[in-house]
């Protein structure tokens with residue numbers, strides 16, 4: 001028997017043991033989720049590339065109808081994990097949980113080549129979960145260029161990265177703060193006026209390094225809106241990248257650290273300003289549901305998490321002004337589909353004087369960024385992105401707003417690809433709000 | 442297994458990329474929305490036009506390869522489950538609107554077009570296509586035609602059958618025929634158009650369809666009436682019709698269904714009432730207002746607990762959308778959801794629903810009922826778990842009793858979902874042995890090699906009528 005066959009058999013056994021069969025059965029195969037799925041649409045209506053199809057494939061593996069062959073792994077890998085299928089599902093199937101579980105099982109059985117192992121270990125073990133390293137590695141940009149990820153990628157065909165795209169990627173990365181800026185992060189910010197709300201800020205790993213300006217802007221507008229902010233020092237990366245890449249154990253470990261960090265902080269809410277992080281934070285309850293010591297604590301933690309836009313809308317913003325312009329908004333999938341936040345950011349943008357808010361067609365559809373999807377599944381990602389750019393262009397917007405760092409980079413990449421750099425800019429919503437507050441003063 | 446020569450011929454017709462036989466593709470096209478049915482085809486094929494369909498069918502006929510035409514597999518009778526293997530034929534590459542004829546008020550489309558896409562295109566021109574199955578967001582036109590699908594507006598406007606006026610069909614021998622036309626009057630020979638409606642892919646493959654359209658109603662109003670008893674709701678239905686009002690929509694939900702729908706849609710439905718009627722009228726403003734007012738009075742006269750008229754379009758849409766999600770919302774309760782569509786004359790609705798309750802209790806199974814009160818089309822829906830063989834047996838028994846009762850009351854075994862595999866054992870209950878025999882003769886005349894969706898509609902074994910002890 002060949003080794004691939006053995007591996008597939010082992011994988012099948014693990015899938016049988018590890019997948020939630022009730023959840024697989026809960027899919028009644030009504031097909032209501034199909035129209036909302038980007039990969040289904042972009043594949044010209046391929047059932048296997050749809051949520052209903054992928055659930056059927058997972059179930060077929062568990063039922064022993066199908067081997068977990070390479071095609072199967074590819075199909076799961078092609079899924080963006082955008083979870084647009086979940087709000088569309090009247091049966092309430094937790095597709096995201098099924099996908100994460102399957103990817104986790106596949107990942108554990110995977111025999112990566114040495115360079116891939118090195119990169120994964122660097123990213124998942126050495127870098128993201130180590131706040132100090134995130135900081136001392138003075139920037140991700142540095143990481144991209146100096147660790148030779150580009151060379152490894154090319155040498156191993158790990159990513160199928162077209163060199164052209166990588167160089168655009170580098171162009172769209174933000175200006176990175178200096179190491180000294182990175183060292184002196186605040187732990188408490190007072191409200192400017194009378195305290196309306198006391199919040200604990202989840203600062204994130206990428207957000208607190210590469211996107212530090214956005215975090216500073218967040219603290220600025222929270223304070224301007226009379227929120228008192230605590231920023232627990234012991235917090236860590238949220239673990240979303242781990243969870244979505246099948247590194248569930250890593251994600252769990254990080255979740256526990258964060259629960260500990262926030263548990264005794266007296267605050268009404270835990271604020272997140274990145275859709276991708278927030279969505280995992282609200283799912284800690286699910287992530288740790290089988291851990292008796294942590295399940296309840298995780299649930300309590302998750303219940304306190306709120307997106308920045310919801311908080312700002314509730315407490316009220318100071319006067320905001322911008323130059324006359326059209327602004328449009330691209331939903332962060334996880335913010336919308338998992339956290340359920342979609343009207344708050346739009347309403348905030350509408351409150352800015354001078355701004356004409358124009359909704360773009362299919363704003364709720366994934367932009368193709370999806371964690372590291374745009375690197376791993378580059379072809380599909382770029383296909384999705386180019387459609388998105390057409391739709392953004394049609395709004396005639398000068399500013400394209402997002403609510404998650406991954407989406408922001410992807411939008412910037414899209415703008416470059418479409419040659420719109422002169423007319424359109426992409427910004428994180430809190431950066432735009434901060435800009436508008438300053439101009440309104 | 443598909444013969445190598447046949448495969449070569451297929452790929453020569455549609456090209457390598459449109460012939461799929463990886464394990465993954467076979468699994469992905471092995472099921473439809475019917476619980477508990479799954480069978481792998483031998484291959485999946487995507488024709489690009491009528492000519493290719495015809496050529497494929499000729500090869501199938503030569504090699505006796507079964508063909509299962511598949512829309513988007515939302516049917517609930519296992520109609521697209523490839524029980525005998527063969528080719529699943531999908532129409533994702535044939536989904537265009539061919540012509541929207543505003544002079545003749547018709548629209549001509551390809552089979553794979555999504556129902557809602559057609560409705561949107563038509564409404565953009567101020568026209569109206571009334572059939573609106575709850576699955577329209579994803580169901581295809583050819584699927585609708587082949588199941589004879591109905592929807593919430595069926596009471597006033599009729600169902601798919603009432604709007605199909607012309608078809609292009611590839612027969613099982615590969616011949617291409619055209620039936621009907623853009624004509625209001627046409628009696629040239631047998632009515633093949635009507636014959637194809639509801640034929641469930643057993644007589645031929647539809648490759649083009651023309652529908653008649655009507656002007657879009659100017660206004661629409663929705664209201665919701667709550668009752669503490671089902672009888673009162675039933676009486677309201679009869680009285681509305683007796684008052685010579687035909688509302689667009691007259692839907693009802695029983696109590697367990699209300700609870701689940703509210704849990705899903707969160708639109709503020711009260712969960713402690715006995716039954717809910719969802720009523721809609723459309724047309725000129727004066728007529729709509731007059732009818733809604735009168736119907737509200739009738740609801741009050743029949744002791745409705747409350748009558749609430751939606752103030753805005755959004756409110757109205759929220760109510761109908763919630764009703765549309767009833768089936769899927771019920772699916773949240775248990776892993777397996779089995780939905781039937783027994784239909785009775787509308788005067789018998791309350792009696793039928795009561796009987797369903799009794800039958801469910803007697804067999805110790807959980808059944809919720811909702812449906813189209815206006816046309817007597819009920820959806821008794823059973824929440825169960827297919828892994829529990831013993832319970833599944835009781836579920837089957839309960840449904841048998843429900844069909845039995847429906848027929849006793851002058852009804853039928855299926856009002857809109859079709860016979861497929863699910864209800865084939867019961868077809869003779871409705872048609873009689875002679876009726877089934879006549880239908881089989883017809884099928885054999887069209888398809889002597891039985892390649893078109895074999896195993897559907899006609900069961901290998903007909904269910905003997907159960908004797909229900911009372």
Ligand SMILES: Cc1cc2nc3c(=O)[nH]c(=O)nc-3n(C[C@H](O)[C@H](O)[C@H](O)COP(=O)(O)OP(=O)(O)OC[C@H]3O[C@@H](n4cnc5c(N)ncnc54)[C@H](O)[C@@H]3O)c2cc1C
Pocket residue numbers: 029030031473474509510511512513514515516517520521532552573574575576579580581582583584585586587588589590591592593640641642643645646647648768769857858894
């Ligand atoms: C949640 C839910 C709600 C539903 N609500 C309703 C409702 O309100 N009213 C209603 O009537 N039904 C309803 N249905 C049932 C189903 O959606 C309809 O029967 C629908 O018309 C099927 O369309 P489809 O495109 O999915 O066809 P499929 O399920 O793919 O096929 C249906 C039949 O058509 C045949 N067929 C498909 N294409 C062709 C072709 N080109 N030529 C010949 N034969 C073909 C197939 O062989 C099969 O027998 C519902 C189903 C679900 C899951």
Ligand code: SF4
Pocket residue numbers: 026027028029030031032033034051052055088089090091092093095
């Ligand atoms: S909408 Fe939900 S139940 Fe329906 S097919 Fe998709 S996942 Fe399954």
Ligand code: SF4
Pocket residue numbers: 036037038039040049050051054078079080081082083084085086095
């Ligand atoms: S998560 Fe997104 S890409 Fe994946 S199946 Fe759901 S809708 Fe499709």
